[in-house]
Amino acid sequence: MTRLKVEMKTIGVLTSGGDAPGMNACLRALVRKGIFEGLSVMGIERGFRGLIEGKAYPMPIGSVANIIQRGGTVLRTARCKEFVNKNGRAKAARFLRNFSIDGLVVIGGDGSFRGAHELYQEHKVPVIGIPGTIDNDIYGTDYTIGYDTAVNVALESIDRIRDTASSHDRLFFVEVMGRDAGFIALEVGVGGGAETILLPETKTDLKEMCDRIKRGIARGKTSSIIVVAEGDDAGNAFEIARKVKGVIGMDFRVCVLGHVQRGGSPTSRDRLLGSTLGAAAVDALLAGETDKMVGIANDKVVLVPLRDTWRKKKKINMDLSRLAEILSK
Ligand code: F6P
Numbered sequence: 521m522t523r524l525k526v527e528m529k530t531i532g533v534l535t536s537g538g539d540a541p542g543m544n545a546c547l548r549a550l551v552r553k554g555i556f557e558g559l560s561v562m563g564i565e566r567g568f569r570g571l572i573e574g575k576a577y578p579m580p581i582g583s584v585a586n587i588i589q590r591g592g593t594v595l596r597t598a599r600c601k602e603f604v605n606k607n608g609r610a611k612a613a614r615f616l617r618n619f620s621i622d623g624l625v626v627i628g629g630d631g632s633f634r635g636a637h638e639l640y641q642e643h644k645v646p647v648i649g650i651p652g653t654i655d656n657d658i659y660g661t662d663y664t665i666g667y668d669t670a671v672n673v674a675l676e677s678i679d680r681i682r683d684t685a686s687s688h689d690r691l692f693f694v695e696v697m698g699r700d701a702g703f704i705a706l707e708v709g710v711g712g713g714a715e716t717i718l719l720p721e722t723k724t725d726l727k728e729m730c731d732r733i734k735r736g737i738a739r740g741k742t743s744s745i746i747v748v749a750e751g752d753d754a755g756n757a758f759e760i761a762r763k764v765k766g767v768i769g770m771d772f773r774v775c776v777l778g779h780v781q782r783g784g785s786p787t788s789r790d791r792l793l794g795s796t797l798g799a800a801a802v803d804a805l806l807a808g809e810t811d812k813m814v815g816i817a818n819d820k821v822v823l824v825p826l827r828d829t830w831r832k833k834k835k836i837n838m839d840l841s842r843l844a845e846i847l848s849k
Contacts, residue, residue, distance in 0.1 A: 541664020
């Protein structure tokens with residue numbers, strides 16, 4: 521059990537790694553819950569880089585007005601190489617002491633959690649992580665902030681692509697984000713009725729994929745959608761399309777959805793998740809917790825050791841993957 525007896529007066533918060541819709545809702549909740557509990561809250565700009573460079577400002581209640589509906593992160597974010605080194609973390613710890621910040625909340629993905637964990641191990645700064653990434657690839661939480669919005673944005677795009685695919689009798693390879701995880705691909709593939717979903721978690725058999733599409737054509741199908749997770753073992757959507765070119769007798773196009781999935785107004789679910797976890801992080805620090813992530817499991821807030829969030833692997837729902845195969849026949 522990692523519990524500390526540190527009196528909390530001022531807490532700091534930063535957003536780190538890829539931005540995710542719902543981060544602002546989370547910041548709003550954290551600031552307002554913190555103030556409700558009698559704390560001062562400092563916002564740190566551009567993730568760990570801001571900690572190293574000493575870029576922080578007080579966040580009163582009004583500083584988070586009118587941001588719940590906005591995508592991105594008002595604190596800005598960055599992927600900071602210097603923080604990977606001990607020297608960088610020592611600078612950050614000095615800065616936290618100088619600003620009398622008693623505890624730190626890091627909103628980000630597993631890379632950001634590793635940094636937070638090291639900061640705690642080396643300098644005993646109380647840290648709490650909040651899962652914020654569209655990839656949903658963090659062990660210990662059913663959902664990460666931003667995932668639901670990214671899925672809905674991708675799904676809407678796939679619906680649009682289907683219109684043009686069917687008008688032109690075309691096959692579309694649609695690549696979605698997720699780094700090396702297929703959570704987004706699986707969910708939008710099922711929701712969008714994709715004929716094939718290529719996931720990094722399963723071995724891709726391009727011959728089987730081509731046979732399946734050919735069987736569809738033989739049955740009278742005139743268009744198809746293949747959802748490709750960006751981390752698929754057979755390559756990215758362009759590479760896969762190149763490999764199967766000429767094998768499938770259908771005109772094809774490739775569409776990489778890319779960063780479009782990271783922007784836009786957060787869905788209701790992401791706003792609720794951000795609000796719940798923002799407030800939960802304050803509670804965790806006040807309870808003396810550290811080196812943990814606040815997550816959501818079966819609709820309940822849970823505390824998970826930060827180390828588990830990257831050492832253990834969150835599993836993809838293989839039942840859903842099997843169902844997708846049945847439904848797309
Ligand atoms: O982790 C979020 C994510 O959007 C991944 O899905 C993607 O692989 C990566 O970030 C892209 O990173 P960047 O914005 O640095 O290009």
